[in-house]
Each structure stands twice: as C-alpha cells, then as structure tokens.
Amino acid sequence: MILLVLIASVLIAGVTIYQYREQSKDYHKVRLERKEGQIKQSIAYTLQETTYPVTTENLALIFKDEIYRIADVQNVNFNIYDLKGNLIKSSKPRFRNDSISLHLDSKIIEMLSNAVNKRYILEDTAAGDKYHASFTYINDDKFKPIGILNLPYYEDNTLNDMELREFLMRLSVVYLFMLLIAVVLAYFISKYITRSLQTISDKITQTDLTKRNEKILIENPGHEIGKLIDSYNEMIDELEVSAAKLARSEREQAWREMAKQVAHEIKNPLTPMRLSVQSFERKFNPEDPDVQTKVKEFSRTLIQQIDTMSSIASAFSNFAEMPAQQNENLNVVKIVKLALDIFNEKYIHFMADEEEIIAKLDRTQLIRVITNLVKNAIQAVPEVQSPRILVSVVSQGDKVKISVADNGIGIQDGFKDKVFEPKFTTKTSGMGLGLGMVKNIVETYNGSINFTSQPGKGTVFTVMFPKTENN
Structure with missing residues (x-):
C-alpha cells in the first residue's frame, strides 16, 4: 500500500509537470500567432492608408513613425526586412546594430520561401529563456511580397512556474496525508494478517518431541492460513504417533542393550565357576588327606564368583531404579x-x-x-x-x-x-x-x-x- 501511494504520487507529479509544460508550449504558440496576426493587420491597414506607393523601396518611409505606434499599441517589438534579408526598420528605440539584426541568414530566407504557408519559426534560447522568432511576408494589395516581417518572442514562464510549484506543493501535502493513512492502514492490516502467522510460529517454536504438543485453534482463519493450520495439526498427530513409536523403540533397544550387557557381565564369573566345578569333579578323591583343604578352596572360589554376580546385579539394579528422593x-x-x-x-x-x-x-x-x-x-x-x-x-x-x-x-x-x-x-x-x-x-x-x-x-x-x- 505504501509503495502504491509513493508510485502514484511520483507518476501524478510527473504527469502534472508534463501537462504544465505542454500547456505552456501551446499557450506561447497561440500567443505568438495572435500577436503576429495583430501586427500584420496593423501593417495591412497602414499600407492601405499610406500615400506612398506600396513598394519595397518605400517601406522605410511608410513605417518611419508608424512602426513605433504599432509596437506601442501591440506591446511587442518587431522588425521589417526587404526580400533579400536586409534590415529596413526596427521598432526598438535603441536598436543595437549587429550582423544578425542587420541581415537575415540565407537559410532563413530559403526556409521561408519554401514553406507551404509562407511562415517560418526559428527556435533558440537566450539568457536561459526560450526564444522564438517568426518570419512572414508583407504583401501589397495584390498579395505580392514586398518585405519580411520578423517578430521576436521571448517565453515568459514565471507565472506558469509559480502555479506549477503551488500545485505540486498542495499535491505533496495531500499525498503526504495519504501516505500517513496508508502507513497506519498497512500496519493494522499486516497485524491482522500476521496474527495467525504469529500464533503458528509460536506453536512451531514450542513443538517438542519430549512432551505433548497442543494443536492450533483459530476461529475463522483465511483460506491459506486454514490450510497451514490443518497441515500443522496433522503433523502434530503424526508426530505424536511417531514419538510414541520412537520412545517404544528406544526403550526396547535400551533394554536389549542392557540385557546384552547383563548377560556379558554374568558370563564372566560363570565361566570360571564352570571350570572350577569340572576340575573339582575330575580331581575329587574322598580318601585324599587334603580333601578338607581342597573343598574349602573350591568353596571360596565359588563364593567369590557368586559375590561378583551379586555385585553386578546390585549395580544394574541401582542404575535402572533410583530410590525415592528424600x-x-x-x-x-x-x-x-x-x-x-x-x-x-x-x-x-x-x-x-x-x-x-x-x-x-x-x-x-x-x-x-x-x-x-x-x-x-x-x-x-x-x-x-x-x-x-x-x-x-x-x-x-x-x-x-x-x-x-x-x-x-x-x-x-x-x-x-x-x-x-x-x-x-x-x-x-x-x-x-x-x-x-x-x-x-x-x-x-x-x-x-x-x-x-x-x-x-x-x-x-x-x-x-x-x-x-x-x-
């Protein structure tokens, strides 16, 4: 949710900036055309009212003072060139003579003559602002070109940029508020979603083979969470069965090992006892004068082995069964x-x-x-x-x-x-x-x-x- 809000805010800000720039571009295009049309109308009116013959050579005389009046009324400066690109008259009171202003580039004249609508727009930058210059023909009453009208135009986007900044500022406040709401909603929704997962995680952490494990019981879990809970509960059932089998198997194995150990330890004294009995049976002679001594020695050997077996039995008994704690x-x-x-x-x-x-x-x-x-x-x-x-x-x-x-x-x-x-x-x-x-x-x-x-x-x-x- 937070990511969606951030992406939406970036996209809308980008679209807004693009829209403002396109709107500004259209505005300046229309304004340039409007200004150009108004000046051409004023020039046409002047040409109709003049007493001089309407020729290229007389344009300087016709617009000697009239050019300033038109520029003042239309609030824009413009220049008039002859058909070869030589400057005839400029509305700037203090015109700075330079090569570009005194004579048009041949490329501009060529582009103008080849244009379908006999109009050419030159785009450039000046002092960090966009600069447009429109070139159109000045025609006489028979629509014959007698000069070239040059209208310089500088784009002033100060108002547009200020409006854009204000709009983006308001938009940022709105999206900051939406982001805070998204953070809060995301927190509570994630807590709601992960509550069941946390319960499952706790139960899994507490799972122990040595004790009985409780099943997970959650009311109205989601579909996926429900499947996970069912799988865990089934695993617990299987785990209890497996633990019981394992415990029984371990007990049986332990007793088998213990039985082997007991048998081994008991066999150790039984072997000398058997040998002693066989030897006594083979060598026993009731008439032997040392018969009493040999019987005592035989008895002592048997008693020692019996004591060993008793010690073995006591040791295993002590290990297998501890007395009650006091x-x-x-x-x-x-x-x-x-x-x-x-x-x-x-x-x-x-x-x-x-x-x-x-x-x-x-x-x-x-x-x-x-x-x-x-x-x-x-x-x-x-x-x-x-x-x-x-x-x-x-x-x-x-x-x-x-x-x-x-x-x-x-x-x-x-x-x-x-x-x-x-x-x-x-x-x-x-x-x-x-x-x-x-x-x-x-x-x-x-x-x-x-x-x-x-x-x-x-x-x-x-x-x-x-x-x-x-x-």
Missing part, C-alpha cells in the same frame, strides 16, 4: 566433606568458599554423586608421579557448583561423546555405570553435569544443582 535442606559443604571421609588417599583436597551452602537435595544421592566422581578421579591418577584431586563447592546465585578436578591421564577426544553412556568404560574392570548413574541423579534435580579434559593433563567434572527444589 529431599531435605542440606549443608552441601558438610555432606561433601562427609562423602570424602571414606577415602584414605592423601592427595585428595577439599575447598569451599563458604562454611554453609544450603540446598534442597537427597543426602544419599548427593553422596553417591560425589563418591562416583571421586572414584573415577582416583582411577585416573595411578600412573601420575604427584597425583592430586581437588574437590570444590562454590555458591553461584541460585545454584551450587561442585567440581572434581584431577591431574590424571585425561579423556581421549574420541571417547568424550560416550562418557555418560551407561555401558561405556575405558577401564579393564567395572561395568561403566557410574557416570551414567550420576548423570541420571543430576538431571532428576534439573541440574547439569559437564566436563573438560586434556589428555595427559587431567579432567574437571562440574555439577550444578539448583538450591531449591524444581520439579
């Missing part, structure tokens, strides 16, 4: 110190910027987080000459930050994306469930866990807990 207002500094008391390593250090940082957490789960992170740090520094582990607790606004830093072997770049996967481990023993369980606990509290690591220099794990419960 949230309470805890002094995080005190609980972290308590969790570190079970470790005897001298290179473990603790630091806190405050004596008391209160947060609403489960005591047991917080201890499990600290214990697992510190265990991982201890396992990363056995080959370091001067091992060092620093555990720190810092208050940051409405969150508490717990960091566990070590100067151990670090984590290779290729393993960083897999650190929190349940079955991932780089150690020769263990099931790789510790960090996965820690991440599960932290995310239960809407917290975050991340790490930075440089191979050969060490690793820093950072846990952020909200101080207040946020379900």
Whole structure:
C-alpha cells in the first residue's frame, strides 16, 4: 500500500509537470500567432492608408513613425526586412546594430520561401529563456511580397512556474496525508494478517518431541492460513504417533542393550565357576588327606564368583531404579566433606568458599554423586608421579557448583561423546555405570553435569544443582 501511494504520487507529479509544460508550449504558440496576426493587420491597414506607393523601396518611409505606434499599441517589438534579408526598420528605440539584426541568414530566407504557408519559426534560447522568432511576408494589395516581417518572442514562464510549484506543493501535502493513512492502514492490516502467522510460529517454536504438543485453534482463519493450520495439526498427530513409536523403540533397544550387557557381565564369573566345578569333579578323591583343604578352596572360589554376580546385579539394579528422593535442606559443604571421609588417599583436597551452602537435595544421592566422581578421579591418577584431586563447592546465585578436578591421564577426544553412556568404560574392570548413574541423579534435580579434559593433563567434572527444589 505504501509503495502504491509513493508510485502514484511520483507518476501524478510527473504527469502534472508534463501537462504544465505542454500547456505552456501551446499557450506561447497561440500567443505568438495572435500577436503576429495583430501586427500584420496593423501593417495591412497602414499600407492601405499610406500615400506612398506600396513598394519595397518605400517601406522605410511608410513605417518611419508608424512602426513605433504599432509596437506601442501591440506591446511587442518587431522588425521589417526587404526580400533579400536586409534590415529596413526596427521598432526598438535603441536598436543595437549587429550582423544578425542587420541581415537575415540565407537559410532563413530559403526556409521561408519554401514553406507551404509562407511562415517560418526559428527556435533558440537566450539568457536561459526560450526564444522564438517568426518570419512572414508583407504583401501589397495584390498579395505580392514586398518585405519580411520578423517578430521576436521571448517565453515568459514565471507565472506558469509559480502555479506549477503551488500545485505540486498542495499535491505533496495531500499525498503526504495519504501516505500517513496508508502507513497506519498497512500496519493494522499486516497485524491482522500476521496474527495467525504469529500464533503458528509460536506453536512451531514450542513443538517438542519430549512432551505433548497442543494443536492450533483459530476461529475463522483465511483460506491459506486454514490450510497451514490443518497441515500443522496433522503433523502434530503424526508426530505424536511417531514419538510414541520412537520412545517404544528406544526403550526396547535400551533394554536389549542392557540385557546384552547383563548377560556379558554374568558370563564372566560363570565361566570360571564352570571350570572350577569340572576340575573339582575330575580331581575329587574322598580318601585324599587334603580333601578338607581342597573343598574349602573350591568353596571360596565359588563364593567369590557368586559375590561378583551379586555385585553386578546390585549395580544394574541401582542404575535402572533410583530410590525415592528424600529431599531435605542440606549443608552441601558438610555432606561433601562427609562423602570424602571414606577415602584414605592423601592427595585428595577439599575447598569451599563458604562454611554453609544450603540446598534442597537427597543426602544419599548427593553422596553417591560425589563418591562416583571421586572414584573415577582416583582411577585416573595411578600412573601420575604427584597425583592430586581437588574437590570444590562454590555458591553461584541460585545454584551450587561442585567440581572434581584431577591431574590424571585425561579423556581421549574420541571417547568424550560416550562418557555418560551407561555401558561405556575405558577401564579393564567395572561395568561403566557410574557416570551414567550420576548423570541420571543430576538431571532428576534439573541440574547439569559437564566436563573438560586434556589428555595427559587431567579432567574437571562440574555439577550444578539448583538450591531449591524444581520439579
């Protein structure tokens, strides 16, 4: 709308200027013809009244004083030339003799003689204004040419230009007012049109695979907007079906992976148990004097493998099913110190910027987080000459930050994306469930866990807990 108003204003201004110029051109053309006709009538009247013979040679005598009277009556100056282009008489009181005024160019005489209506108009510019000069024959009573009438004419467009400026000024005011109206209308119309689009945009932005998405409901939408809303609502339906299938598939895949891991971990102790039983069955001799010692050794081997299987079952149980949270207002500094008391390593250090940082957490789960992170740090520094582990607790606004830093072997770049996967481990023993369980606990509290690591220099794990419960 704004563009149309601007284009219309430019076009109308252009057409107006063109029209004024054409009108001015027609006006000056008609005025020149009228003045020329009036002077010719006065000249014809003078020729009828004169007592001199009407010849070219007598034109100077005939119009000796009469030329000034005619010029004064018609309010215009003119010149009279003979048929060869020589100046005979001019109405200018103080005529400035120059080559052009004293003698006409041969081209002008030729163009005049060849003209059908025996009239020739010369167009030029003088002092920045348009200059016209008309040339016609002066005839005697028998219509025989006896001289040439030259009428100089300067276009005076002062009045026309002033009217044009005033008109354009008024037109500009009108179109400025129309432009303001167009801006206001365009704003409200665009707001009305884009209101539905904004609703759709907000809904699309809020679309999340992890939750149920609402459909868009708009009363009396336009045809195109309605089709877009229908497509979005159909997509939401399909998305919910796909999300359900994906969730079920992921759960099944996770349980398949977990089952493979459980089977693998259980097979490890079953193999030595089977070998031990087969060996005992093959070598057992009731009459052997050391039979009691061998039975005890066999039992001890079986019990060790059974304990290993029990540990495996407990680890998977702890990972798969967290106990119910018993949230309470805890002094995080005190609980972290308590969790570190079970470790005897001298290179473990603790630091806190405050004596008391209160947060609403489960005591047991917080201890499990600290214990697992510190265990991982201890396992990363056995080959370091001067091992060092620093555990720190810092208050940051409405969150508490717990960091566990070590100067151990670090984590290779290729393993960083897999650190929190349940079955991932780089150690020769263990099931790789510790960090996965820690991440599960932290995310239960809407917290975050991340790490930075440089191979050969060490690793820093950072846990952020909200101080207040946020379900």
